Amino acid sequence: MYQNQENNQVSETWMIGKKEGAENFAFRYYQLSPGSHSKKEQHPYDHGLLVLQGEGEVLLGDKTHPVSRGDIIYIDPDLLHQVNNTSEEPLGFICVIPARREKEGKIVWAEEGIKFD
Template sequence: MKVNNYQAVEQKPVEMEGSQGCQVRSLLSSGDGAPNFAMRQFEVEPGGYTPRHSHPYEHEVFVLEGEGLVLEGSVEHRLQAGDVVLVTPDEIHQFKNTGQTPLKFLCLVPNSYKDLPISMAPECGVE
């Protein structure tokens, strides 16, 4: 068992092309003894967004704080604290903060995500 406060985990900038104002904390992964899933906590500043991309694995998201949008291809879904999102494999998606405070969410992915390709959408980062 591992018990840790999320603030003890270093927050790092998301350095993927098409990202703006995003930070991530890798809360749990295979390096911590988690055999199947990695848990990450993202923080997107007001006006910020994740890259518009897809990948061959699913991920689950739980919104902790703030408000924003998740794009499913070109369809926008409003987000607020307490919402959950399932992003299916190969689905083009992007998270955007539309509020005045940070948008914070947990994102769970398979541990194998680091070995799998990410495809950037052609309109990546274009508003």
């Protein structure tokens, strides 16, 4: 769990990954408290999101799109992105990423200016 700049909580649960024997992907669940958002980031791999509960917005590049339960979002490699909970209820989504993310490239947390090689 981490707190964003507004001091709202974002929980991250690794559901499937290397520990479970997954060689090609990782499966995570995020829950954003009302008014909260994920980190704004970009990285050299694509991934997908499935919204399970709540409503909000997803920033993809320079465009913002509404999202709600059942929506599936594809995020291109190197595309700046962020999920925002704009509702009064928790926003929960699954994130599927390639396993190679741990081996390749860097992740840039845009809002903090931190780079991980």
